[in-house]
Amino acid sequence: MARNIVGMILVLACLAGCGGNYAPLDTVQSVDLQRYTGLWNEIASKPVSQQEGCRCTTAEYSIREDGDIRVVNTCRKGGEISQAEGKAFIVPNTNNTKLRVQFFWPFRGDYWILDLADDYSYAVVGLPSRKYFWILSRTPRMHPDTLRMLTDRLAARGFDTATMQVTTHDCDGLKSN
Numbered sequence: 001m002a003r004n005i006v007g008m009i010l011v012l013a014c015l016a017g018c019g020g021n022y023a024p025l026d027t028v029q030s031v032d033l034q035r036y037t038g039l040w041n042e043i044a045s046k047p048v049s050q051q052e053g054c055r056c057t058t059a060e061y062s063i064r065e066d067g068d069i070r071v072v073n074t075c076r077k078g079g080e081i082s083q084a085e086g087k088a089f090i091v092p093n094t095n096n097t098k099l100r101v102q103f104f105w106p107f108r109g110d111y112w113i114l115d116l117a118d119d120y121s122y123a124v125v126g127l128p129s130r131k132y133f134w135i136l137s138r139t140p141r142m143h144p145d146t147l148r149m150l151t152d153r154l155a156a157r158g159f160d161t162a163t164m165q166v167t168t169h170d171c172d173g174l175k176s177n
Contacts, residue, residue, distance in 0.1 A: 025128050025157065028116045030095035033069070035120045036113075037061045040136040042075075042167045043122075043147060046160065047132065053077050056171035059136065061088070071101060076171050115153060124150055130159045140169035 042057035051057075054075035062070045069088040074081065086103035088111060090096055099111040114133075115124035122142065126133035135142070135150050147166075155161045 023158065025112065025114070025126070025130070027094070027097035027112050027114055029097070031097050031113055031116065032120075033063060033090075033096050036096075036116075036123070037063055037069070038138070040123065040138065041140045041169060043135045043137045043142045044151070044164050044166045045132070045134040046164055047134075051075070052165070054082070055168040056140075057167050059134075069099070071103075073103075114157070115150060122146065122150070124154065126154070126157075126159060130157070133159050 039058055039060045042059065045051070045057075047054070054077045057075040058073070060072045060074070064070050064087065069090075071086045071088050072083065073086075074083045076082070084103050086101055088099040088101045089108070091098040091100060097113045099113075100108040101111045102108045110127045112126055112128060113123060114126050115122075117123070121138050123136045124133065125136065133154055135147065135154075151161050151164065
């Protein structure tokens with residue numbers, strides 16, 4: 001069975017970037033969780049090492065009965081589908097812009113929504129350490145000008161975009177359960 005590489009993303013990101021004193025990092029003002037839920041395609045990222053080689057990466061969010069958020073990350077790596085399910089917890093008093101995501105107890109990783117299109121067609125998520133980020137879109141492809149704009153915004157906020165990886169989306173029918 002393929003190791004759930006995608007599930008390790010936020011665990012390892014937390015280990016590399018949770019805690020510590022970082023320069024302030026602004027998030028968007030607020031997020032409507034009903035509009036944010038659904039399927040997102042990873043367009044580009046500064047991935048953790050276990051995510052390298054993934055293609056057709058998606059994240060699907062839904063609101064659970066207890067009010068937390070169900071997270072299902074999926075990618076194809078080495079010909080196999082890797083899928084991990086976790087949950088996200090809203091950080092109080094952040095207008096839904098900061099979450100803590102957990103795939104493996106007791107580890108939780110930061111999930112800060114840094115940029116969000118007015119129509120919720122794209123989002124940028126990052127860590128306060130600025131070590132990792134993910135550019136997401138509702139579609140598997142993003143206009144190059146939009147990707148360049150978002151990359152420039154990340155760089156201006158102190159993220160290292162020089163080693164950013166663009167995600168390949170060539171997997172027909174790959175989706176989460």
